[in-house]
Amino acid sequence: xxxxxxxxxxxxxxxxxxxxxxxxxxxxxxxxxxxxxxxxxxxxxxxxxxxxxxxxxxxxxxxxxxxxxxxxxxxxxxxxxxxxxxxxxxxxxxxxxxxxxxxxxxxxxxxxxxxxxxxxxxxxxxxxxxxxxxxxxxxxxxxxxxxxxxxxxxxxxxxxxxxxxxxxxxxxxxxxxxxxxxxxxxxxxxxxxxxxxxxxxxxxxxxxxxxxxxxxxxxxxxxxxxxxxxxxxxxxxxxxxxxxxxxxxxxxxxxxxxxxxxxxxxxxxxxxxxxxxxxxxxxxxxx
Amino acid sequence: xxxxxxxxxxxxxxxxxxxxxxxxxxxxxxxxxxxxxxxxxxxxxxxxxxxxxxxxxxxxxxxxxxxxxxxxxxxxxxxxxxxxxxxxxxxxxxxxxxxxxxxxxxxxxxxxxxxxxxxxxxxxxxxxxxxxxxxxxxxxxxxxxxxxxxxxxxxxxxxxxxxxxxxxxxxxxxxxxxxxxxxxxxxxxxxxxxxxxxxxxxxxxxxxxxxxxxxxxxxxxxxxxxxxxxxxxxxxxxxxxxxxxxxxxxxxxxxxxxxxxxxxxxxxxxxxxxxxxxxxxxxxxxxxxxxxxxxxxxxxxxxxxxxxxxxxxxxxxxxxxx
Numbered sequence: 001x002x003x004x005x006x007x008x009x010x011x012x013x014x015x016x017x018x019x020x021x022x023x024x025x026x027x028x029x030x031x032x033x034x035x036x037x038x039x040x041x042x043x044x045x046x047x048x049x050x051x052x053x054x055x056x057x058x059x060x061x062x063x064x065x066x067x068x069x070x071x072x073x074x075x076x077x078x079x080x081x082x083x084x085x086x087x088x089x090x091x092x093x094x095x096x097x098x099x100x101x102x103x104x105x106x107x108x109x110x111x112x113x114x115x116x117x118x119x120x121x122x123x124x125x126x127x128x129x130x131x132x133x134x135x136x137x138x139x140x141x142x143x144x145x146x147x148x149x150x151x152x153x154x155x156x157x158x159x160x161x162x163x164x165x166x167x168x169x170x171x172x173x174x175x176x177x178x179x180x181x182x183x184x185x186x187x188x189x190x191x192x193x194x195x196x197x198x199x200x201x202x203x204x205x206x207x208x209x210x211x212x213x214x215x216x217x218x219x220x221x222x223x224x225x226x227x228x229x230x231x232x233x234x235x236x237x238x239x240x241x242x243x244x245x246x247x248x249x250x251x252x253x254x255x256x257x258x259x260x261x262x263x264x265x266x267x268x269x270x271x272x273x274x275x276x277x278x279x280x281x282x283x284x285x286x287x
Numbered sequence: 288x289x290x291x292x293x294x295x296x297x298x299x300x301x302x303x304x305x306x307x308x309x310x311x312x313x314x315x316x317x318x319x320x321x322x323x324x325x326x327x328x329x330x331x332x333x334x335x336x337x338x339x340x341x342x343x344x345x346x347x348x349x350x351x352x353x354x355x356x357x358x359x360x361x362x363x364x365x366x367x368x369x370x371x372x373x374x375x376x377x378x379x380x381x382x383x384x385x386x387x388x389x390x391x392x393x394x395x396x397x398x399x400x401x402x403x404x405x406x407x408x409x410x411x412x413x414x415x416x417x418x419x420x421x422x423x424x425x426x427x428x429x430x431x432x433x434x435x436x437x438x439x440x441x442x443x444x445x446x447x448x449x450x451x452x453x454x455x456x457x458x459x460x461x462x463x464x465x466x467x468x469x470x471x472x473x474x475x476x477x478x479x480x481x482x483x484x485x486x487x488x489x490x491x492x493x494x495x496x497x498x499x500x501x502x503x504x505x506x507x508x509x510x511x512x513x514x515x516x517x518x519x520x521x522x523x524x525x526x527x528x529x530x531x532x533x534x535x536x537x538x539x540x541x542x543x544x545x546x547x548x549x550x551x552x553x554x555x556x557x558x559x560x561x562x563x564x565x566x567x568x569x570x571x572x573x574x575x576x577x578x579x580x581x582x583x584x585x586x587x588x589x590x591x592x593x594x595x596x597x598x599x600x601x602x603x604x605x606x607x608x609x
Contacts, residue, residue: 224536225418264422271415279403280404
């Protein structure tokens with residue numbers, strides 16, 4: 001049973017990353033109509049920024065948790081201003097191709113300087129050790145990742161669904177021209193949205209740095225799984241992305257326990273099954 | 288939504304004549320390669336990728352469906368051909384057929400699944416499916432995991448052509464490429480191809496005209512996947528191995544890059560793009576990961592400033608269809 005709970009926890013942690021990443025993808029897709037292929041690369045950048053802050057600037061994990069998403073978010077906003085904005089009105093697939101190119105550049109540069117091996121990032125002192133819950137041993141840091149991700153996901157949901165700013169955002173998703181006519185600066189909102197989505201990915205990167213090592217290709221394979229998560233959940237609903245992300249992480253964890261051979265593929269197999277039964281995705285409207 | 292390709296050019300008898308002249312020039316140039324001292328292995332490799340890119344272009348350039356998983360057909364056909372040649376000791380022509388058949392079956396299955404969603408979702412689904420196959424091949428015993436299937440015997444095609452001789456192999460690959468290219472050319476100019484273009488331009492209108500667009504897209508997917516498989520089977524004879532590289536997502540990305548550089552939705556663009564990218568990899572091999580960075584930069588530059596690609600720009604400038 002210990003092993004089962006341990007795998008469930010690993011599943012929840014992976015689920016946190018899936019949720020944070022697919023949430024960002026959904027937010028970006030809503031405003032920019034672009035599938036951000038560079039999402040895996042900015043996730044990796046988040047982890048690397050945390051690593052640099054610690055080893056070059058002596059800035060600890062807690063500051064990195066705040067600063068890395070901001071730094072990477074600014075990087076994202078520069079990308080949006082200099083490149084992505086020129087794709088408005090073009091076919092969807094150009095956005096995919098452009099961000100794929102950006103991902104190759106970013107990952108290639110990091111691979112040149114850091115190779116393919118992992119760099120260690122220590123767990124902060126306050127979150128070291130573990131708790132005995134009676135039925136299992138819970139490493140504090142892992143519990144923290146799950147709880148903190150959940151809080152960030154819910155905060156993002158609140159921001160978009162319940163605040164004035166979120167209302168503008170949703171309105172601009174539906175009809176940008178009309179929203180501009182009301183005097184709202186939609187291009188600036190688009191830039192900020194991209195920054196937000198990218199920042200969420202970078203935050204996931206910082207969270208994962210002490211668990212998975214900091215590697216240039218840490219996001220490359222992850223992003224494909226997240227795409228499958230997005231196909232399963234659909235990008236129509238924020239809450240849908242969060243729930244699907246966590247649920248698939250848990251299912252993956254359970255698979256690791258019951259049938260480890262399939263743990264790499266279970267999300268993709270589920271995607272196939274969902275497409276066969278309900279082609280629009282679980283929460284989705286028709287694309 | 289704007290169109291992917293340059294459609295200011297009309298399909299006329301003159302366009303057909305231009306394309307046939309260009310084809311004859313291309314065929315003559317390629318046929319004369321063994322007499323020029325150009326490294327034949329390089330050209331053969333480029334030809335295999337050119338066929339793959341043409342097959343990919345049939346789907347994206349004419350059907351408007353961006354597959355991000357075409358490596359799965361290349362790799363699957365490669366593994367199956369390699370297995371048939373090495374373990375079952377089949378002659379080359381049957382080995383190729385096994386590879387094509389495998390890609391055909393795979394494209395029916397994956398097409399049935401992925402065609403259910405449109406646009407951006409279609410790309411993500413094909414990418415996820417190819418990743419699924421990647422993990423299956425990583426674990427399956429017959430692919431030998433990280434090592435791949437190595438030392439594949441080349442044998443004698445139809446019992447006559449000794450494929451271990453580079454010149455003979457070159458002409459066999461060239462004939463295979465030209466046959467595949469002509470088939471794609473024929474498909475594009477057929478009534479089926481015209482309907483496909485209509486669906487790409489405006490699917491709701493095509494539906495309202497009574498076309499079952501899903502069936503057309505499915506057929507385009509199967510044709511494209513099967514032809515990509517043909518490229519994969521030919522590649523086995525050139526590289527004499529079949530490995531995980533051919534199924535990896537980065538391979539799918541390279542195919543997209545080749546087609547984009549040459550020109551999406553142009554007939555000769557994918558061929559030019561394949562030669563450009565393969566040549567680039569050849570010359571920049573010493574630069575390690577910078578090749579990835581350069582490829583990424585080409586993606587960015589092409590999408591931002593050069594969406595017609597090399598052949599697309601030329602065709603647009605001379606107002607010819609190529």
